[in-house]
Amino acid sequence: MTSVAASRDLTGLAAELRGIVGDEHVVNHEHQLRTYASDGLLQYAVTPGLVVLPGSAEEVLRVVAACHTAGTPFVARGAGSGLSGGALPVEHGVLIALSRLRRILEVDLDNQRVLVEPGVTNIAVSQAVGPSHYYPPDPSSQIVCTIGGNVAENSGGAHCFKYGFTTNYVTGLELVLPDGSLVRLGGRESDLPGYDLIGAFVGSEGTLGVATKIWLRVIPRPESVRTLVAFFESTSEAGEVVSEIVSGGIVPGAIEMMDNLSIRAAEGATGAGYPQDAGAALVVELDGSEAECEVRFDEVLRICRGAGSTSVRVAEDDVERELIWKARKAAFAAMGRIAPNYYVQDGVIPRTKLPEVLRQIDELAREYELQVANVFHAGDGNLHPLVCYDGHRRGEPERAEELAGLIVKACVDAGGSITGEHGVGVDKKRYMPQMFGEADLATFQRLRCAFDPEGLANPGKVMPTPRLCGEVPGPYRQHPLEAAGLAERF
Amino acid sequence: MQSVSDGPATAAQLVDALREAGQAGTTVRFRGGGTKLAWGACGPEPERELATVGLDRIVEHNAGDLTAVLEAGVPLERAQAAFAEAGQMLALDPPAGDATVGGVVAAADSGPLRSRYGGPRDLVLGMTVALSDGTVARSGGKVIKNVAGYDLAKLFSGSLGTLGAILELSVRLHPLPEATATIAAGSPEPGALGRAALALSHCPLEHAGLDLRFGGGEGAVLMRFAGAEPLKQAEAAARVLHEAGLDGSVVEDDEAAWRRQREGQRSANGSIVRVSARQTTLPKVMEQARRHGARLVGRVPLGLCWLALEDRSAGEAATAVEELRRELAPHSCSLLDSPSELRGRVDPRGPRDDGELLLTQRVKQRFDPAGICSPGVVV
Numbered sequence: 001m002t003s004v005a006a007s008r009d010l011t012g013l014a015a016e017l018r019g020i021v022g023d024e025h026v027v028n029h030e031h032q033l034r035t036y037a038s039d040g041l042l043q044y045a046v047t048p049g050l051v052v053l054p055g056s057a058e059e060v061l062r063v064v065a066a067c068h069t070a071g072t073p074f075v076a077r078g079a080g081s082g083l084s085g086g087a088l089p090v091e092h093g094v095l096i097a098l099s100r101l102r103r104i105l106e107v108d109l110d111n112q113r114v115l116v117e118p119g120v121t122n123i124a125v126s127q128a129v130g131p132s133h134y135y136p137p138d139p140s141s142q143i144v145c146t147i148g149g150n151v152a153e154n155s156g157g158a159h160c161f162k163y164g165f166t167t168n169y170v171t172g173l174e175l176v177l178p179d180g181s182l183v184r185l186g187g188r189e190s191d192l193p194g195y196d197l198i199g200a201f202v203g204s205e206g207t208l209g210v211a212t213k214i215w216l217r218v219i220p221r222p223e224s225v226r227t228l229v230a231f232f233e234s235t236s237e238a239g240e241v242v243s244e245i246v247s248g249g250i251v252p253g254a255i256e257m258m259d260n261l262s263i264r265a266a267e268g269a270t271g272a273g274y275p276q277d278a279g280a281a282l283v284v285e286l287d288g289s290e291a292e293c294e295v296r297f298d299e300v301l302r303i304c305r306g307a308g309s310t311s312v313r314v315a316e317d318d319v320e321r322e323l324i325w326k327a328r329k330a331a332f333a334a335m336g337r338i339a340p341n342y343y344v345q346d347g348v349i350p351r352t353k354l355p356e357v358l359r360q361i362d363e364l365a366r367e368y369e370l371q372v373a374n375v376f377h378a379g380d381g382n383l384h385p386l387v388c389y390d391g392h393r394r395g396e397p398e399r400a401e402e403l404a405g406l407i408v409k410a411c412v413d414a415g416g417s418i419t420g421e422h423g424v425g426v427d428k429k430r431y432m433p434q435m436f437g438e439a440d441l442a443t444f445q446r447l448r449c450a451f452d453p454e455g456l457a458n459p460g461k462v463m464p465t466p467r468l469c470g471e472v473p474g475p476y477r478q479h480p481l482e483a484a485g486l487a488e489r490f
Numbered sequence: 491m492q493s494v495s496d497g498p499a500t501a502a503q504l505v506d507a508l509r510e511a512g513q514a515g516t517t518v519r520f521r522g523g524g525t526k527l528a529w530g531a532c533g534p535e536p537e538r539e540l541a542t543v544g545l546d547r548i549v550e551h552n553a554g555d556l557t558a559v560l561e562a563g564v565p566l567e568r569a570q571a572a573f574a575e576a577g578q579m580l581a582l583d584p585p586a587g588d589a590t591v592g593g594v595v596a597a598a599d600s601g602p603l604r605s606r607y608g609g610p611r612d613l614v615l616g617m618t619v620a621l622s623d624g625t626v627a628r629s630g631g632k633v634i635k636n637v638a639g640y641d642l643a644k645l646f647s648g649s650l651g652t653l654g655a656i657l658e659l660s661v662r663l664h665p666l667p668e669a670t671a672t673i674a675a676g677s678p679e680p681g682a683l684g685r686a687a688l689a690l691s692h693c694p695l696e697h698a699g700l701d702l703r704f705g706g707g708e709g710a711v712l713m714r715f716a717g718a719e720p721l722k723q724a725e726a727a728a729r730v731l732h733e734a735g736l737d738g739s740v741v742e743d744d745e746a747a748w749r750r751q752r753e754g755q756r757s758a759n760g761s762i763v764r765v766s767a768r769q770t771t772l773p774k775v776m777e778q779a780r781r782h783g784a785r786l787v788g789r790v791p792l793g794l795c796w797l798a799l800e801d802r803s804a805g806e807a808a809t810a811v812e813e814l815r816r817e818l819a820p821h822s823c824s825l826l827d828s829p830s831e832l833r834g835r836v837d838p839r840g841p842r843d844d845g846e847l848l849l850t851q852r853v854k855q856r857f858d859p860a861g862i863c864s865p866g867v868v869v
Contacts, residue, residue, distance in 0.1 A: 110688065111768045111793065132692070154637050161634070167641065168612050183845035189766035190792045191598070192822050193839040194850050194868060195653075199611050199644025203637050223694035223726075247554060249577065249665035288696035289715070291722035348633045352554040380635040381555075417636035424638055435638055436628065443619075443627035444640045446856040450849070462639070 008092045010049045013070045017052045017094070020062045025100070027051035036095050039080040039087040040141070041427055043343075048075070048089030055100045057117070057174065057212035064210060065180025067094050073456045074178075076210045078118060078149030081141040083344060084425030086153060086205050086461060093459075096210065098148050104128050105213065113171065113188045114216045118148025122155075125216060133218045136163035139421070140329055151211050154203030156421040158254040158328070159285075161379030163219075165421070167202040172215030175201065178208075178452040187215055200447060205423050206458035208451035224290040225253070226297040227315040229324045230304040231278035235259050235374065238280035239354040241307045242378045245284065246351065248303070250296050252379060253287040261338060261373035262331045262386070269334035272327035278310065282378070283328050331375045332386070338371060339388030341397070343404045346428075347411030348420040351381040360410045361385055368403040370396075382420035383411065409434060424462045432464045445469070497521070497541030501561065501620075501657045507540055508655060509624030512860040518622075519864050520651040522563060522593025525586075529597055529826050530650045532833045533866025542592050545657060548572055550632075556663040557615065557632055562592025562656045578663045581607035585752040592656045598648030601752045602699035602714070605791045607664060610647045617643035618658040622860045632660045645853070652868040653857040667716030670698065671724040672747055675731050675738030676710040680776035682735060686711045687790045688769055689734035695723055701751050702795075704776045705785030711736070712747060754787035760800030761807050761828035763814055767821045768793040778817050782810045796826075804831035811836045 010028075018026045027033060028050050037045040049072075054060045067074045073093040080087055089095045101117035107128050108114070114125055114135070122142040125135040138157035139145055145155070151173070156165045172186035185198050201208055232238040238257050245252060258266065258274075258281045267274045274281055284300050286293050304312050315321035335342045349357050358374065365372040365387075373386040385407050389400035408418050408431050418424070418431040432441065441463060448455070449469035460466065498504040511518045519536035521527070521543075542563030549559040553576040560569055566586045573579050583601030584594055593599075595617075600609040607613065616630030619642070629642035646653055677683050683702060690700055690713050699714035711731075715723035724740045731738045741747065756762060763784075767775050772788055775795045779786040784797040797814070799807045807828070815823045825838035851869045855861075 110770045112691070112791070132694075154641075156635060164608065164612065165635075165637075167644070168608055177849070181845065183849055184843055185846055188768055188793075189821065190794055191764060191766050191824075193824050193842060194846060195853060196598070196611055196644045196648050197846070197849060197853070199641055199647070200853075203641050220692055220694045222696060243554060246556065249668065251665070289694075289717075289719075289723045289726065291719040291726070292696065292715075292717045295718040348631075348635050350552060350555040350557070350633055352552070377635070381633055382635045415631075416633050417631045417638050419638050420633075420635040421637060428638070432638065435631070439625050440627045440629065440639070443621070443625060443642065443857075444629070447640050447642065447645065447853070450852040450856045 010072065010092065013066060013072055013094070014050055016066045017050065017063060020066065021052055021054050021059050025053040025055065036077065036080070036089060036097065039077070039082045039085060041083050041085045041425070044085045044088050044426055046089045046091050048095040049092040051095045051097055053097045053100050057101070060096065060101070060210055060212050061176045061180060061182055063096060064176045064178065068178060068180045068454070068456060071454070073459045075458050076148070076152070076206050078146030079121070079144045081145045082149060082153060082423065082425065083346070084419065084423040084427045086423050086425035088426050090459060098146065101212065108188065109133060111188055112218050114218055116147050116214050116216065118146060118151070118211050118214060120147050121145065122147060122150055125218070129218045132221060134221050135169065135216060135218050137166050137169060140332070147214055147216070148211055151202050151214055152204065152206045153421070153423040158256055158377060161255060161377065162251050162253050167199060169217045170198055170202050170214060171217050173198055173201060173211050174213035176210045176212055178454065178457040205425060205462050207448060207462055209457055222287040224293040225285065225287040225321070226293050227283070227285045227321045227324055228301065228312055229274070230282045230284070230309040230312045231275055232280045232282065232309055234279040235358050236355045237308055238282045239358070239378070241282060241304055242354070243352065244303050244307065245300055246379060248299065250286070250299060252284050254283065254285040255379040256283040256328050257281065257376050257378040258328065258331060259374040261371060262375045265334040265337045265373065266327040266331045268337050270326045270330045272323050273313070274327050275311065283324055335373060335386050335388060338373065339390055341389050341391045343387040343389065343400045345383065345385045345387070345404050345407050346419045346422040347383050347408050347416060349381045349383065349411050349414045349416035351379070353414040353416070354378070354381065357383070357410055357414050361407055364403055364406050368399050370400055370403055372403070377420070380420065381416065405431070426461055429462055429464045497543040499544040501545055504540055504542070504545065504655060504657065505620045505624060505626055508620050508622055511538055511862055512622035512624065515860060515862060517862045517865055520596070520655050522590030522596070523565065523588035525589045526593060526597045526599065528828060528830070528833070530864070530867035531838050533864055536864060540655065542590060549658065551576070553578065557634065557660060558663055559632065559658060559660045560591050561658050563590050565589070566591050566594055573663055574666060577666050579666045580661055581613060581664045582610060583752060585756045591659060595647050595659060596649060596651050596656055601755070602701055602748055602789065605700050605789055606698050611644045613662050614643045614647060614659055615662055616660040617646055617656060619646055619654045620657055621654040622858050622862050626657070630660065634662050650864060650867050652854060652864045654863060667698065668718060669720050670714055670716045670744055671720035672712055672714045672741050672744035673724040673727045673731065673738045674710050674712045674741060674747065675736040676708060677736055678708050680704065680709070680773040680780070683709045683711050683776065684773035686731055686734045686736045687772060689730050690727060691769055691790050693727070693730045695727055699748065700790040702772060702776070702788035702790060703751060703754060703786065704779055704788070709776065712751070714744060714748065751787055754785060754798065755796045757798045757800060757827045760798055761832055762826040763797045763799065763811060764824045764826055765795040765797060765814070765818060765821055766793065767795055767818065771821065775818065778814055782814065804829060804835060807832050808835040815840055
């Protein structure tokens with residue numbers, strides 16, 4: 001363990017970084033630094049010591065090496081749209097903004113691979129390979145969020161129930177490790193020998209290093225897409241429909257639910273035509289081969305109607321499909337119509353526990369005298385309860401936070417997770433002990449120490465309490481082949 | 491070697507045995523069904539074997555949630571039979587035999603279904619592992635969507651038991667399709683097969699497998715469909731094939747054809763070279779298979795091929811492996827099944843990147859500081 005106390009005086013480091021990236025790409029004026037103080041989770045703000053905007057992977061490498069030499073912690077940031085404070089800066093640390101690394105380096109459509117820099121937006125990947133192919137992970141923020149951020153957070157989206165998450169699409173990475181060294185993992189190909197270090201890195205929330213190049217897998221656009229929205233009197237009725245669809249052997253491309261409060265907010269904001277008195281809206285999208293889609297879509301329609309749906313709207317073309325999705329995608333932003341502030345949670349539950357957990361959330365909301373709107377990825381049980389509050393009312397933010405915490409606990413108690421796609425970041429690290437015991441957390445730390453023994457990359461995130469890495473214990477054991485001169489250690 | 495073929499009766503006993511081995515510096519190898527013990531690089535013969543045969547409980551099958559929790563020693567076939575009763579499956583179809591779920595995951599083995607559902611890393615939701623200092627740790631969870639904490643299950647998938655023992659797995663299940671159909675088209679020409687494979691891989695039909703086979707002067711491309719209307723989909727694929735220059739025929743009773751694909755990934759007496767190629771270089775790999783008289787199975791969307799080198803001496807096989815590596819570079823050619831004599835002559839892994847190796851060793855040292863879990867097999 002190198003015990004270098006991070007210097008609070010960054011003058012020397014700032015000069016060095018200017019030499020690497022140029023004067024205009026190092027920010028150290030207080031008012032400019034404050035622009036970077038928060039990511040998409042505005043409840044947290046920390047002004048970084050310096051912001052540096054490297055223009056190439058080579059510059060990232062040199063910036064990280066300089067931070068390492070100075071013993072200064074650093075945080076990598078993509079678009080800053082994350083919802084867990086994962087890109088929250090470290091005070092007196094360096095924030096490495098990757099927004100200038102936004103080149104699509106190679107489109108190898110024949111092999112269904114794309115090589116991008118981390119600052120490329122999620123949507124740009126699909127645009128680069130369209131219209132024949134696309135990149136399935138589609139977080140709601142896909143117009144702005146970056147692939148580098150998606151890799152850090154293992155981002156999902158509405159279609160991940162069927163198509164999976166970022167981790168299922170990354171086939172290669174070029175990484176700058178926290179000691180300023182470069183590692184290339186994987187590439188276009190599958191099953192290279194060795195550990196699945198790509199799998200370990202994706203979703204590590206910036207704590208293992210900085211990805212500077214990313215190989216992504218893209219897939220053909222499905223032949224057919226069919227979308228409907230069905231309305232029900234209650235979320236429990238809609239929940240029954242979800243169970244019936246999924247247990248009937250249908251794997252929808254997306255299956256999303258909204259409750260009455262979120263319907264009202266979204267409808268007010270978009271005019272998408274959702275009935276404001278509906279207790280629940282269920283958006284179901286099927287995709288795949290046309291022959292298969294047609295049969296399955298009829299089954300879904302039959303299930304919705306049989307389960308007492310009050311009305312069903314089937315998209316007849318892309319415009320109608322967009323309109324159905326517009327309300328769902330606007331739900332978060334539309335919450336301003338209900339309350340000035342909201343606190344969004346990201347808990348996951350086993351799908352069959354949906355009615356039970358929703359009932360608990362209802363009861364908690366009544367007890368805390370706050371409104372909770374529910375928007376969720378129903379197929380995979382990922383809830384996004386939006387706890388509405390007024391930040392100007394004394395005690396209300398604290399009450400909202402407490403309520404949000406109890407919702408997380410209800411998810412974990414139901415056998416679920418504290419976060420499905422937003423990440424732990426700084427916001428949910430306090431909940432980690434609800435899911436993981438001391439031995440589990442200590443084992444996570446082993447991975448961290450292999451990549452970042454000095455703890456310089458995005459410190460203070462993910463783990464509930466700060467931890468240090470000791471030296472690797474245990475004696476070095478010479479490999480018998482090595483002793484016999486038949487093999488080297490590597 | 492002191493062989494403990496019956497193995498500890500419980501996970502707790504296995505953890506105790508592992509801790510003792512760690513303290514004593516006794517090298518160990520974990521054993522599931524014992525079907526892939528030769529995979530990985532050559533390490534020294536371990537002093538002790540710890541079998542997972544006693545860890546054979548299906549702990550949970552949550553049919554409504556399409557998830558399950560299994561102890562590592564559950565044979566894959568037994569798990570599939572249990573899931574099938576609920577019309578479900580674990581979408582892993584490696585050439586199984588006696589393989590256990592823990593062994594399949596530790597070796598990251600897979601079969602034709604991987605083209606659609608991914609491999610073990612993509613289907614394992616959570617994992618409980620034991621480390622050589624007696625630590626028992628859990629990562630992931632039991633729900634299909636979860637990003638809390640590091641994804642250690644992916645790190646352990648394919649680690650060949652070199653980081654610790656897998657004790658328990660939670661997995662995602664999928665519905666068993668009600669019907670399947672396969673379109674197959676033959677040609678002796680790698681170029682023609684490659685063009686057809688590429689056309690199918692890029693068409694917007696949703697398949698449940700897209701494979702190649704090649705050897706003995708003939709080859710074929712196979713595309714499988716599953717669901718309510720597999721025949722109609724196979725007919726649509728026939729039109730794509732026709733445009734790509736091959737005419738195929740549709741088979742409804744297609745299980746045997748796919749079993750043959752799976753079996754082509756293994757060799758009882760010969761050697762298997764797994765080539766990490768690309769879709770566009772599959773014809774080149776087929777040409778090399780022809781040159782070396784190897785039978786080939788290819789998984790088109792992944793660009794992966796398994797070449798079986800059979801009926802030859804270890805010396806001839808070693809020459810073939812070296813030539814394949816030279817001809818197919820930079821594609822990685824790893825030895826899977828192979829006689830020990832061959833493994834003594836060529837490095838089963840082939841060349842690796844220095845930076846990746848250094849990081850791999852750092853990971854190994856942190857998870858297995860005593861260095862007792864199958865040393866030399868990965869690093």
